[in-house]
Amino acid sequence: MTKVIKNGTIVTADLTYKADVLIDGGKIIEIGADLKGDEVIDATGCYVMPGGIDPHTHLEMPFMGTYSADDFESGTRAALAGGTTMVVDFALPAPGEGLLDALKKWDNKSTRAHCDYSFHMAITWWDEQVFNEMKTVTERGINTFKHFLAYKGALMVNDDELFASFKRCAELGAIPLVHAENGDVVAELSAKLLAEGNTGPEAHAYSRPSQVEGEATNRAIMIADMAGVPLYVVHTSCEEAHEAIRRAKMTGKRVWGEPLIQHLVLDESEYFNQDWDHAARRVMSPPFRDKKHQDSLWAGLASGTLSCVATDHCAFTTEQKRYGVGDFTKIPNGTGGLEDRLPMLWTAGVNTGRITMNEFVAVTSTNIAKILNCYPKKGAVLVGAEADLVVWDPEASKVISSGTQQSAIDYNVFEGKEVKGLPRYTLSRGVVAWDEGKIAAPEGHGEFVARDPGMPVTKALSTWKELTAPRPVQRSGIPATGV
């Protein structure tokens, strides 16, 4: 049975044009005028765009003594409701746990997904087993490995481990990701703040100034360069980190930065709210920053020095956040955003003229699919691509409210914000999965998206590094030793 999306305007990362889209067997089979299909999806007044890809989520993740509250069921429901058709979640081995054991857990959890998903693998410790299992992980279709430079005593890796893992990524043709905050400095600042009686959620922000992010971003970039591997920097939140990425790009290094929708639209004043719960609900790492940093991130998206917009969706209930009453270091770090990323970015970015519609598609979908190596299967409106599409109504609006959201938590960090621009339909491999306000794809509809290593950019960088590697100077004569 074929489906046709009629009367819409297609918006991709580089083109805007009127055409119908014909779908069969979960794929786009034709794009053109006056197409006919067994079922018609009306896109009058709407844009037809590639479904969003969120490259950074933590669903049902064990973290800080608890589990993030949205699992693959509620998390992917939230994704579809917001026009996102694929999430990339982090398989997270506990320190000492094998990568393949962690992967089994993520395989089990993800069977409940409503939309497609893929995994990054986290490197939380280092030895020969990890080194060996990284290869098996890439053979399973995971070509990205995440490293935490923060969370000392838990997930943090040291520079020697980072360098070893980056070199292994280079050998495997994989891309390392980094959470760039200096964990040693954060630990010391946190202890000092607590000792001085700074116990509230605002101290979380004091403990993680932008310098800790700028330093760690630059360090990770330089270590990646020495290891001969590209680098993807997650949740880039400040000018110092953006500056390091910009500088690296301008000197030919292959580095990508990923701002979060939260950092683009929410600022540090949230932490000074009189209500402890309000502030604690917004505790995440890196913390929200001031307008100067936000302007830098927006400029990065417009200029292309920053590449993707993610959510880092890692949602905790108010009850979970209260583990940290009296000690801000025990507030589980993380916020939600899966349902809100596209509407918020459209509202704050496209409707204001900060970015174009095509740039919107690039940073929410196409760039991500290209970097993670699943383009044009995902992230494209092209014949042969999977029909992961969003029919976007630029006139539809709503006020964000936890009362009507899909996420399992009891609040929303964007509560009360009005968004204009919403999905009318979200299609997942041709199935209408969000149908005018209702979830229509069943639990378990989502499939794993395998992503091979050896992308063109990793190959190009290896070639360049091999060509420019240090070599002994061939000398015609060598002086005798002095003895």
Ligand SMILES: NC(=O)NCCC(=O)O
């Ligand atoms: N970002 C955050 O605060 N929580 C999720 C884990 C991480 O990405 O650091």
Ligand SMILES: [Zn+2]
């Ligand atoms: Zn992180």
Ligand SMILES: [Zn+2]
């Ligand atoms: Zn994260």
